[in-house]
Amino acid sequence: MSVLVVGSVAFDTLETPSGRRERVLGGAATHFALAASFFTKVRVVGVVGEDFLPEHEAVLTSRGIDTAGLEHVPGKSFHWSGSYMRDLSSADTLATDLNVFADFAPKIPTSYLDTEYLFLANIDPVLQERVRSQMPGVKLVAGDTMNYWISAHRQNLLKVLRELDVLVINDHEARMLSGETNNVRAARGVLGLGPKSLVVKYAEHGSAAFFSPSSFGNGKQHKLFRAPATPTEDVVDPTGAGDSFAGGFFGYIASQKQLTPDVFRKAMFYGCALGSLSVEDFGAERLQRTTREEIDRRFDELREISHL
Amino acid sequence: MSVLVVGSVAFDTLETPSGRRERVLGGAATHFALAASFFTKVRVVGVVGEDFLPEHEAVLTSRGIDTAGLEHVPGKSFHWSGSYMRDLSSADTLATDLNVFADFAPKIPTSYLDTEYLFLANIDPVLQERVRSQMPGVKLVAGDTMNYWISAHRQNLLKVLRELDVLVINDHEARMLSGETNNVRAARGVLGLGPKSLVVKYAEHGSAAFFSPSSFGNGKQHKLFRAPATPTEDVVDPTGAGDSFAGGFFGYIASQKQLTPDVFRKAMFYGCALGSLSVEDFGAERLQRTTREEIDRRFDELREISHL
Numbered sequence: 001m002s003v004l005v006v007g008s009v010a011f012d013t014l015e016t017p018s019g020r021r022e023r024v025l026g027g028a029a030t031h032f033a034l035a036a037s038f039f040t041k042v043r044v045v046g047v048v049g050e051d052f053l054p055e056h057e058a059v060l061t062s063r064g065i066d067t068a069g070l071e072h073v074p075g076k077s078f079h080w081s082g083s084y085m086r087d088l089s090s091a092d093t094l095a096t097d098l099n100v101f102a103d104f105a106p107k108i109p110t111s112y113l114d115t116e117y118l119f120l121a122n123i124d125p126v127l128q129e130r131v132r133s134q135m136p137g138v139k140l141v142a143g144d145t146m147n148y149w150i151s152a153h154r155q156n157l158l159k160v161l162r163e164l165d166v167l168v169i170n171d172h173e174a175r176m177l178s179g180e181t182n183n184v185r186a187a188r189g190v191l192g193l194g195p196k197s198l199v200v201k202y203a204e205h206g207s208a209a210f211f212s213p214s215s216f217g218n219g220k221q222h223k224l225f226r227a228p229a230t231p232t233e234d235v236v237d238p239t240g241a242g243d244s245f246a247g248g249f250f251g252y253i254a255s256q257k258q259l260t261p262d263v264f265r266k267a268m269f270y271g272c273a274l275g276s277l278s279v280e281d282f283g284a285e286r287l288q289r290t291t292r293e294e295i296d297r298r299f300d301e302l303r304e305i306s307h308l
Numbered sequence: 309m310s311v312l313v314v315g316s317v318a319f320d321t322l323e324t325p326s327g328r329r330e331r332v333l334g335g336a337a338t339h340f341a342l343a344a345s346f347f348t349k350v351r352v353v354g355v356v357g358e359d360f361l362p363e364h365e366a367v368l369t370s371r372g373i374d375t376a377g378l379e380h381v382p383g384k385s386f387h388w389s390g391s392y393m394r395d396l397s398s399a400d401t402l403a404t405d406l407n408v409f410a411d412f413a414p415k416i417p418t419s420y421l422d423t424e425y426l427f428l429a430n431i432d433p434v435l436q437e438r439v440r441s442q443m444p445g446v447k448l449v450a451g452d453t454m455n456y457w458i459s460a461h462r463q464n465l466l467k468v469l470r471e472l473d474v475l476v477i478n479d480h481e482a483r484m485l486s487g488e489t490n491n492v493r494a495a496r497g498v499l500g501l502g503p504k505s506l507v508v509k510y511a512e513h514g515s516a517a518f519f520s521p522s523s524f525g526n527g528k529q530h531k532l533f534r535a536p537a538t539p540t541e542d543v544v545d546p547t548g549a550g551d552s553f554a555g556g557f558f559g560y561i562a563s564q565k566q567l568t569p570d571v572f573r574k575a576m577f578y579g580c581a582l583g584s585l586s587v588e589d590f591g592a593e594r595l596q597r598t599t600r601e602e603i604d605r606r607f608d609e610l611r612e613i614s615h616l
Binding site: 088181182183184185188202204205206223224225226227228229231232233235262265266269301303304305306307308 | 396489490491492493496510512513514531532533534535536539540541543570573574577609611612613614615616
């Protein structure tokens with residue numbers, strides 16, 4: 001089944017203890033699409049400027065990603081610049097040049113309308129809602145958000161949350177959304193806002209999935225699931241790790257016939273595998289040179305380090 | 309096999325969002341001993357004052373704990389007072405009255421000399437070393453420490469670490485000891501100081517075990533093991549959770565014929581089970597009314613929420 005991701009395609013200038021890179025290909029949709037492409041067909045809706053060259057598009061198309069929905073407009077692409085020199089676990093933003101992304105109005109190509117799996121990456125919840133409503137036939141919708149939308153656009157975001165099958169966020173976002181500091185209470189609070197299931201990423205502490213009685217359409221309350229992270233000593237650049245997690249997670253789900261508790265658990269492990277690969281080089285460079293075999297080895301390693 | 313724990317037996321005055329308790333029975337050795345008593349015979353070496361009444365000793369002896377090494381001296385018992393009103397994950401110390409504990413000179417009763425499993429709870433490393441040297445026939449030695457000894461008594465502590473089979477500490481202590489913030493690097497740094505194996509507790513993120521080639525006496529480098537925490541919404545009082553973890557962990561190990569990777573992993577799950585029970589009431593009250601069946605149910609739940 002194909003997955004459609006709507007989100008940013010950008011250039012990132014990155015500074016970490018491992019070095020500095022100017023304008024590498026990035027953006028949530030890029031990381032997500034590359035990660036998901038190891039499992040299923042991926043379609044992208046986004047906007048880029050004139051600095052987005054055929055060589056950049058080839059990074060996506062060479063992985064079989066459909067870029068019919070990647071709109072090219074006059075101007076420059078979204079550019080973000082961040083530094084992890086102070087703390088590898090959170091970036092200091094040095095510049096956010098929205099450029100063509102400031103007027104992003106997602107357009108779904110007709111050829112995308114049969115998409116069954118939709119991922120709403122971190123963009124304005126008004127746009128997330130608009131895309132969602134243009135895809136009435138979709139089977140499963142997952143999405144992400146960030147602190148800015150949670151604090152300054154909460155009402156718009158709440159509308160989106162009510163429509164989501166799976167919300168994929170990090171622990172800071174779960175705390176902000178719920179107002180709770182305890183992980184389990186925070187998750188319960190977020191589920192109370194409407195998403196059927198919730199995945200919370202805890203960086204090097206792995207991730208957890210929390211379920212509601214509507215998670216699997218069977219009315220049953222399933223217990224949470226706790227996935228470890230791949231132990232990583234050398235984090236080169238954490239940018240995009242969360243989007244790579246989401247791409248591996250949702251890409252695997254889209255490759256399966258049905259969303260069952262077993263599929264959801266395995267998808268968490270695949271998400272961890274892709275997230276851990278992502279941080280081993282700048283931007284999306286590591287994902288561009290990985291293989292399904294390598295991903296499967298990480299999956300096996302996660303099982304090995306967490307199972308009795 | 310029996311486990312000998314040397315450490316504090318104290319009274320704690322506790323203030324948490326759930327309420328306030330005056331002078332409840334506490335101390336690292338108390339929590340450890342109660343937790344370990346569900347798996348094996350436990351012996352205690354500690355010191356108490358005249359305020360430690362038969363009813364307090366009965367809390368230990370009613371669980372079959374041997375208190376021959378619990379010295380009674382004139383004066384008052386160690387008293388600690390802490391508040392978790394600001395943050396349930398770390399206490400503000402309101403008072404530390406060492407009292408009789410200030411002159412603690414651990415004495416090992418002759419009847420304890422055949423002990424095969426020794427746990428050096430968080431006390432002055434000079435005392436830890438002294439106890440260790442009095443028990444030459446011991447089969448396995450584990451221990452704990454805290455920020456104060458790491459920063460102000462580092463050289464003494466380093467001598468103890470070189471003698472340990474298993475060091476059981478929390479993530480802040482691992483970072484302090486190693487000077488590293490990344491979990492895996494921190495663990496590698498701590499193992500470089502001498503303990504054969506290392507267990508790091510991450511509070512609600514569970515725990516991890518890190519191994520060296522000498523962990524199991526077979527010269528093999530084993531991969532780390534990552535154990536989840538029992539999801540707990542209602543933390544009444546976190547005091548003693550780490551010591552309860554250590555007691556469950558080491559008590560289970562002492563109940564087994566040999567320390568194998570499989571035994572070590574299961575011991576981590578038992579540690580998590582006891583730690584999670586401990587926080588459900590003030591001080592050691594929850595451990596005083598638990599059962600092996602309840603502990604085994606938590607063990608099963610940990611497996612259920614973490615295994616594919």
